[in-house]
Amino acid sequence: MRTLIKAFLTACIVSFFFTVTANAADTVKINDLINKMTYYNGRLVTVEGEAVGETLERGEYAWVNINDGSNAIGIWLTSGDAERISYFGDYKHIGDTVRITGVFSENCSEHGGDVDIHCDRMDIVCKGYVKNEVIPRTKIIAALILFGSASTVTVVYFTHRRFQSKLDARNYISK
Ligand SMILES: [Zn+2]
Secondary structure, eight states: OHHHHHHHHHHHHHHHHHHHHHHHHHBOOHHHHHHTHHHHTTOEEEEEEEEEEEEEEETTEEEEEEEOSSOEEEEEEEHHHHHTOOOOBSSSEEOOEEEEEEEEEEEETTTTTEEEEEEEEEEEEEOOEEOOOOOOHHHHHHHHHHHHHHHHHHHHHHHHHHHHHHHHHHHHHHO
16 A cells, blocks of 8 residues: 555656656747747747737737746737736836747738747736835925924924914903
8 A cells, every 4th residue: 555655646646747857848939939930930838928008909919918027029929918918017016027939920911920938828927916015215305304394393283383372362262
């Protein structure tokens, strides 16, 4: 029984590593696709990169741009797949990292000779997020000074008012 469990665990670990390495090896850099367009034309390829810009809706389908740091490419995918992407990279966001498997075209007949990938399968590898806005130190200092002077004005105003009403009350009594 123990040998059986051992064999099963070994098989699990081996298949896990095989899947991981196979996936990594299958991913093509977008720049390699562009450089070897004729070789990859009509082939099933897998690219992985950040969804950038915005979705261009085309009825039941959509265009999404993927940038893997080496280059960018237009992906033609179902609008359902496009909706699964939560964030697109721009100056305020880090886009979702997606893995796209589909047929690469150097001269897509369906899209007026575009270089594109028609997506068969999309996986979200990593969800994007909103970038933390870095506030310059001068802005923080200015805000603190403004807050400080506003507080001082408020305190002075209320102290003065309290003093004034006490004075008024005393004047009223003395009258
Ligand atoms: Zn196309």
